[in-house]
Amino acid sequence: MQPVSECTVTCPSCFERFTLTGPSPAEVPAEWDYDCEICCRPMILQFYFDGESVIAEAVSVE
DSSP states (O other): OOOOEEEEEEOTTTOOEEEEEEOOGGGOSEEEEEEOTTTOOEEEEEEEEOSSSEEEEEEEOO
């Protein structure tokens, strides 16, 4: 089993950055519904593997 990944995300609404535990490389690509840990607005987190680590990108749902 591969380890989970720490991902840094920038909220598309408030532009604050926070870190979360993402999926393991074996589980990507993946997409999560998620609420910002700062402003609580909803977003979609898209995870992909870049060959070395899991990367998260946040997309606004509004």
